[in-house]
Amino acid sequence: MKMVNLTIDGKTVTVPEGTLIVNAAKKVGIDIPVFCYHPKMEPVGMCRMCLVEIGRPVIDRTTGQVVREDDGSPKMQFGPKLETACTTPVSEGMVVLGTSEKAKAGRQDIIEFLLTSHPLDCPICDKGGECPLQNLTMEFGPGESRYLYDEKMHLAKHVPLGELIYLDRERCIQCGRCVRFQDQVVDDPVIGFFQRGRSLEIVTYSEPGFDSVFSGNTTDICPVGALTTTDFRFKARPWELRSAASICTQCPVGCNIAFNTRREAVSGGKWVIKRVMPRQNEWVNEIWMCDKGRFGYHYSKSAERLTQPLVRRQGELAPATWEEALSFVAERFQQAGDGLFSIAGGRLSNEDLYNQGKLTDSLGGKKVLYGTMGGGDLTAQSGLVPGSNFSDMGKETAILVVASDLHEEAPIWWLRVKQAAERGAQLIVANPRPTRLDAYATHLVRYPYGSEAGALLAMVNTLSAKRPDLPEAVANLVRSPELKAAAKAFAEAENAVILYGSEGTGLETSTALAQSCQNLLLATGHIGRINNGLVAVWQRVNDQGAWELGWRPVANLPEAMQAARALYVAAADPAGDDPAYLAEGRLGSQEQAFLVVQDLFLTATARLADVVLPVQAWTEREGSYTSGERRVQRFYPVVPELADSYADFSVAGQIGKRLGLDMEIRLAGRTFARLASETPAFTGLSYARLAEVVEQWPIVGRGDLYYGGTTYENSQGIGVQLPLTSAGGLSWPKLVEVGMPKIGLLAVPITRLYDHGSTLLPSSMLHQRIPEPYVVLNDQDAERLKISEGAAIQLIPAEGGSWLGVRAIARLRSDVPERIVLVPRSFGLPVAGPTVVSVRLAERVLA
Amino acid sequence: MDADTGLPSQSQNGQYLLLRHRDTPSIGELEVYRRLGGFEAWQKVITSMQPGQVTDVVKTSGLRGRGGAGFPTGMKWAFIDNKNWPHYVVANADESEPGTFKDREIMEGNPFQFLEGVAICAYAIQANAAYVYLRGEFWQLAAWLDRKIAEMEAAGLLGEKLFGTDYSLHIYTHLGAGAYICGEETAMLESIEGKLGQPRLRPPFPPSYGLFGKPTVVNNVETLTNVPLIIEHGAEWYRSLGTEKSAGVKIFSLSGCVERPGNYELPLGTTFRELIFTHGGGITGDRQVKAIMAAGASSALIVANEEALDTPMDYESVPRVGAQLGSASVIVIDDSVSIPWLINKTMHFFKHESCGKCTPCREGTFWMMHLTERIVEGSATLEDVELLQDVANQVKGKCLCALGDFSTEAVLTGIERFRPDFELAVAGSAVAN
Amino acid sequence: MFAEKYSDEIQAILSKYPPEQRRAAVMPLIYLAQREQMYVTKQAMVEIAEILGISSTDVASIVGFYTLYYDKVGSTYRVQVCTDLPCALRGAEQFLEGLCNNLGIRVGETTPDGAVMVEAVMCLAACDKAPMFQVQSGDGLSYHENQTVESAASLVAELRRKAQSKRRDGHGR
Numbered sequence A: 001m002k003m004v005n006l007t008i009d010g011k012t013v014t015v016p017e018g019t020l021i022v023n024a025a026k027k028v029g030i031d032i033p034v035f036c037y038h039p040k041m042e043p044v045g046m047c048r049m050c051l052v053e054i055g056r057p058v059i060d061r062t063t064g065q066v067v068r069e070d071d072g073s074p075k076m077q078f079g080p081k082l083e084t085a086c087t088t089p090v091s092e093g094m095v096v097l098g099t100s101e102k103a104k105a106g107r108q109d110i111i112e113f114l115l116t117s118h119p120l121d122c123p124i125c126d127k128g129g130e131c132p133l134q135n136l137t138m139e140f141g142p143g144e145s146r147y148l149y150d151e152k153m154h155l156a157k158h159v160p161l162g163e164l165i166y167l168d169r170e171r172c173i174q175c176g177r178c179v180r181f182q183d184q185v186v187d188d189p190v191i192g193f194f195q196r197g198r199s200l201e202i203v204t205y206s207e208p209g210f211d212s213v214f215s216g217n218t219t220d221i222c223p224v225g226a227l228t229t230t231d232f233r234f235k236a237r238p239w240e241l242r243s244a245a246s247i248c249t250q251c252p253v254g255c256n257i258a259f260n261t262r263r264e265a266v267s268g269g270k271w272v273i274k275r276v277m278p279r280q281n282e283w284v285n286e287i288w289m290c291d292k293g294r295f296g297y298h299y300s301k302s303a304e305r306l307t308q309p310l311v312r313r314q315g316e317l318a319p320a321t322w323e324e325a326l327s328f329v330a331e332r333f334q335q336a337g338d339g340l341f342s343i344a345g346g347r348l349s350n351e352d353l354y355n356q357g358k359l360t361d362s363l364g365g366k367k368v369l370y371g372t373m374g375g376g377d378l379t380a381q382s383g384l385v386p387g388s389n390f391s392d393m394g395k396e397t398a399i400l401v402v403a404s405d406l407h408e409e410a411p412i413w414w415l416r417v418k419q420a421a422e423r424g425a426q427l428i429v430a431n432p433r434p435t436r437l438d439a440y441a442t443h444l445v446r447y448p449y450g451s452e453a454g455a456l457l458a459m460v461n462t463l464s465a466k467r468p469d470l471p472e473a474v475a476n477l478v479r480s481p482e483l484k485a486a487a488k489a490f491a492e493a494e495n496a497v498i499l500y501g502s503e504g505t506g507l508e509t510s511t512a513l514a515q516s517c518q519n520l521l522l523a524t525g526h527i528g529r530i531n532n533g534l535v536a537v538w539q540r541v542n543d544q545g546a547w548e549l550g551w552r553p554v555a556n557l558p559e560a561m562q563a564a565r566a567l568y569v570a571a572a573d574p575a576g577d578d579p580a581y582l583a584e585g586r587l588g589s590q591e592q593a594f595l596v597v598q599d600l601f602l603t604a605t606a607r608l609a610d611v612v613l614p615v616q617a618w619t620e621r622e623g624s625y626t627s628g629e630r631r632v633q634r635f636y637p638v639v640p641e642l643a644d645s646y647a648d649f650s651v652a653g654q655i656g657k658r659l660g661l662d663m664e665i666r667l668a669g670r671t672f673a674r675l676a677s678e679t680p681a682f683t684g685l686s687y688a689r690l691a692e693v694v695e696q697w698p699i700v701g702r703g704d705l706y707y708g709g710t711t712y713e714n715s716q717g718i719g720v721q722l723p724l725t726s727a728g729g730l731s732w733p734k735l736v737e738v739g740m741p742k743i744g745l746l747a748v749p750i751t752r753l754y755d756h757g758s759t760l761l762p763s764s765m766l767h768q769r770i771p772e773p774y775v776v777l778n779d780q781d782a783e784r785l786k787i788s789e790g791a792a793i794q795l796i797p798a799e800g801g802s803w804l805g806v807r808a809i810a811r812l813r814s815d816v817p818e819r820i821v822l823v824p825r826s827f828g829l830p831v832a833g834p835t836v837v838s839v840r841l842a843e844r845v846l847a
Numbered sequence B: 001m002d003a004d005t006g007l008p009s010q011s012q013n014g015q016y017l018l019l020r021h022r023d024t025p026s027i028g029e030l031e032v033y034r035r036l037g038g039f040e041a042w043q044k045v046i047t048s049m050q051p052g053q054v055t056d057v058v059k060t061s062g063l064r065g066r067g068g069a070g071f072p073t074g075m076k077w078a079f080i081d082n083k084n085w086p087h088y089v090v091a092n093a094d095e096s097e098p099g100t101f102k103d104r105e106i107m108e109g110n111p112f113q114f115l116e117g118v119a120i121c122a123y124a125i126q127a128n129a130a131y132v133y134l135r136g137e138f139w140q141l142a143a144w145l146d147r148k149i150a151e152m153e154a155a156g157l158l159g160e161k162l163f164g165t166d167y168s169l170h171i172y173t174h175l176g177a178g179a180y181i182c183g184e185e186t187a188m189l190e191s192i193e194g195k196l197g198q199p200r201l202r203p204p205f206p207p208s209y210g211l212f213g214k215p216t217v218v219n220n221v222e223t224l225t226n227v228p229l230i231i232e233h234g235a236e237w238y239r240s241l242g243t244e245k246s247a248g249v250k251i252f253s254l255s256g257c258v259e260r261p262g263n264y265e266l267p268l269g270t271t272f273r274e275l276i277f278t279h280g281g282g283i284t285g286d287r288q289v290k291a292i293m294a295a296g297a298s299s300a301l302i303v304a305n306e307e308a309l310d311t312p313m314d315y316e317s318v319p320r321v322g323a324q325l326g327s328a329s330v331i332v333i334d335d336s337v338s339i340p341w342l343i344n345k346t347m348h349f350f351k352h353e354s355c356g357k358c359t360p361c362r363e364g365t366f367w368m369m370h371l372t373e374r375i376v377e378g379s380a381t382l383e384d385v386e387l388l389q390d391v392a393n394q395v396k397g398k399c400l401c402a403l404g405d406f407s408t409e410a411v412l413t414g415i416e417r418f419r420p421d422f423e424l425a426v427a428g429s430a431v432a433n
Numbered sequence C: 001m002f003a004e005k006y007s008d009e010i011q012a013i014l015s016k017y018p019p020e021q022r023r024a025a026v027m028p029l030i031y032l033a034q035r036e037q038m039y040v041t042k043q044a045m046v047e048i049a050e051i052l053g054i055s056s057t058d059v060a061s062i063v064g065f066y067t068l069y070y071d072k073v074g075s076t077y078r079v080q081v082c083t084d085l086p087c088a089l090r091g092a093e094q095f096l097e098g099l100c101n102n103l104g105i106r107v108g109e110t111t112p113d114g115a116v117m118v119e120a121v122m123c124l125a126a127c128d129k130a131p132m133f134q135v136q137s138g139d140g141l142s143y144h145e146n147q148t149v150e151s152a153a154s155l156v157a158e159l160r161r162k163a164q165s166k167r168r169d170g171h172g173r
């Protein structure tokens, strides 16, 4: 990279060619004020706040040499006008004056102009205290306004852009950051400018308003208080807030976030969470987060939370002391011995899973990860190599996204993959139906539902014909020119990453898919190097962590549970997800197994339990999660714990102690230390390591919020990516043939961002975006079946079993393959993998 | 179309070069235009000239842009980036500067000469598509041009494989919808692309990054209408018209307080006096000329003294009286006009037309309009006049495009050169217009 | 449905621009959508957005930026008198006032039958033929130059008659 030398306000700077003056200045600690410029977006030079004087050395045309003054210094030529530092790249020998009288006057002029339209209602503005306009006015603005107040425009101050974001038109300074973010960064151009000149206003015409899962970010980067979230509007003043570092729990990306809290009289002097903001981690979420994370955290403070242990007495769950409950549980677990069956959800932290695992293992019981995705062992072998970063991926990289509607499954990964594609990465999207990622794909591969593993093996085959016995459904794919081209691009790329999701897959098909992905990586040599490897788009925040700690899902959970003498279910709700558990009496019948449920809420499963153990939400405690990229990251206590409550790891530990086991029950950090000493991948890790930070670009939070918005600076840990365990070898998966049924339709599960998950539903913020239970049918099929858009339908599984009573709204689309029914997960329709069904209209409303 | 005024104006050799319909009212008909030698230049460039040669001829002719900036046309064509394809031509028919109405007359009266110019430019830069961007108000004119383009296509003058060569060209019209800023070339490109008509950052300039991100030449209608003549009669002939640094003829749009407003096609270098008094018939009524705006509303106010009246209207002389020739839209202001009133008018215009992209223009035009309003209403003090001057200086030199600077011209020169008018206005007795 | 009704016109418009630059057709499509009612309905914006593969907010943004597009129901005809500097120097303001007096409305108002709105606009490139105005309707624009209050008033009367018959035929608004 060619380096360029220049001086800015007397300081010498050496930066790569092409660097913009603002950024060069920032690197040496000089803050040139900006409004419209944002380091994550293309410069536009609109607001004119960054005006500086620029001198360039005079070059003699004939010799090409710099002309020198008598004293030998280069002769400088300054332009007649101030220039924008945000749009001008550095050049050799340039002299930038940001604090000359002329430049200072220029800034003052711009600030004064901005204030002529501004209401100056800082005392009641949510941005007050963290407002770039306020800060820059203090620093550079004129002392007083010469503008007559009664000539100000009076504009609407409470304009809802949908139910999540509000606009205050008077405060808007037309910097266009929000509009450009929506357009350029996340490609949801659903807000725009309306009118022109001084009448410019931000509008949305989408249905629902401001229809983007990234909308909250605009409130961070808005340099004034024009855009605010309904969540935070008028709820607190920024300077009264404390902040605590945390990790979002809504998906496997593990976005770094910061919670803001304050004590409130209305809550009896308790600390309450006022908002969630992104926290910078350029390896994970950069400075962004999605709206599910931003607005979905409310479950942690739901009034429905369990507050004390419950023990079943005379058939009823009744409050009990911890001592009673834990001793009872310990006693029954002891009796169960190797009949203990532990089910854990991927929402649990590493520490929780470690302790629960320890307890289960020591009795010889079985550890089951609740979920339907496989391959976590393979991501540990062939996953992303430490040091990998989507932000660094470009031309030399191929990214294959298979069986995933990434925008819905993990929005921030969608964004980062999209951006890599825009930087020139070869993006291969392999999915049975179109998704939002298709628009950026260089190669599209369509395969029938159920053939995802086959499609990947077909890619391997076109490269090296290693596996001739592909099932018939796949054989055609091998001949497909699109697939061949995709395989070639993948093989030829210097680096390659695969993300596999769970579009249409169940545990069996998912496991086969993961194995096929690994085969493709191995066959093309994309393994063990930075920016190569396999990433699972898990359904929960810490599924990867669970795999690392030895938890595995099972194919047929109801059947596997049959042998259990005691069931220990934490952070999972099988009965809520599948009514069959209720109907068939598999859970909660005393003769079968003693049932302990450890959860935040009285779930359907908890209602059947013999003992219910309440736990702390992740906002009340410490812990760590392992993201899909295998980055282990810490989260910190945000609000004080409820009286007499424990974290999951402590509850498991206390049961263990009663069984005579040596377990940590107090400190998450010490639990982590034990975990690290016993788990090879975690060797050498400690809470201190996880808390380490490095300087990141762009520099945010350094007093000038205008550079990164209100994104929090990362001072509490960027986390550590786990090293790969032994590289796996080529081993061929068992391909499950999922053919089309002769009669009926094939129902397949898909993941939707705004779903009915138990950590989302309690948040009232997003209710308007969460649909009623629905399924998606091909429109031709629907016509044949006489099902119209919006009709209430029922799915009848061909294999019998009763889902009767589970009703859903039919949505019709032409881009769903024929004879396929898409069934979103978590909406109460227990489609755990491809399932043959018939569809019928729900004739009457069932009570 | 309207040569019915019998105006005494005429070009150098007694014949119109651009407003040829005034000599030949039916020149808008294809046979008539062709009978008079039309499209011979077009055929000549395609069949016997290399694209670079065409550019060279235009370069040597000394033709400069007639849209306002006066940039050498041949040089612009030569800047086109030949490493990036395809190329486009965009003819600037936005004509929205107050006081400018020449392009409209050319297109209405002498459409083929204009279209031939577009075509030759396209050939010179090897573009296969050209867009004529007309202001939205030119709705009927666009329909008229569409008919003329269709006639050319039918006659094999546009379309595929022209004159038996491999060269193809299509010309399309594109209507704006009411936005002065779309006359600024990069805002115009954005507008054609279906975006807000807001200017782009420059550089890059259109010859390297233009329409749809491709190398593009943007030229004014009048500029392009000169081109067929240059090809036909040669660069030397063209240079012989006008002055040394300002070659050729120019259409002066004369408006305001004169007897005979209208378009006057005259050699560059004609004096203001000749335009206003000889051709324009002098000032209406028994008034005196007080001020002149040479480039429409964007113009500095020239104090119309004897020296100014004797100044030749060309690119190098007008600056000597503290103004620019620009698009040569000469607005004549007589001594009944209050300058604060006039400036308030221009501020209304600029405030209405500011695209809003950059702060100083968006806020400054709004503020200046309010200040001039106050001054005109007689509710201002001298301090407000100082403030107005301050605000204009605050805008000047800080904007993203030239509109912001344009908005300050009349304000700054008005206050500087016609101060008594302001003193009178703040004294509460502004001369009513 | 706009898209179906005008499919031929829409195709003709799209053919003027490179296929991968469909968005460029947004301005002509908005004019087309405005043809019948002199304003662009939300539904039409959605349809235009679909045709071009952009968001309806993008379309609305264009409607908002340019002065010849309207997003609300208005009069059938708009009489737009240029009162910009050159025309004002030739009596355009007095002309506008005279016309409005004659019609019994104020500048910016619509005749009681909803047919004609009279407003002042910026320069229309006809400065030598002041007083002048243009008439905008869904069908397009026409110039009327060298006007007197009388000639303008009689034109307005004619427009009002036309608007009435348009409405009878189910056009207009």
Ligand SMILES: Cc1cc2nc3c(=O)[nH]c(=O)nc-3n(C[C@H](O)[C@H](O)[C@H](O)COP(=O)(O)O)c2cc1C
Pocket: B064, B065, B066, B067, B068, B069, B070, B071, B073, B092, B093, B094, B095, B096, B097, B180, B181, B182, B183, B184, B185, B186, B218, B219, B220, B221, B223, B224, B401, B402, B403
């Ligand atoms: C605010 C603004 C408005 C303009 N309006 C016009 C216009 O209406 N017609 C025009 O030809 N050029 C106009 N221009 C100049 C164009 O940007 C550009 O310089 C011109 O079209 C180039 O053509 P030329 O070299 O043939 O003059 C305008 C410039 C600015 C800054």
Ligand code: SF4
Pocket: B181, B198, B199, B353, B354, B355, B356, B357, B358, B359, B361, B362, B399, B400, B401, B402, B403, B404, B405
């Ligand atoms: S100066 Fe700025 S606001 Fe004014 S028109 Fe140009 S870009 Fe738009």
Ligand code: FES
Pocket: A033, A034, A035, A036, A037, A044, A045, A046, A047, A048, A049, A050, A051, A084, A085, A086, A087
């Ligand atoms: S113009 Fe440089 S920050 Fe806005």
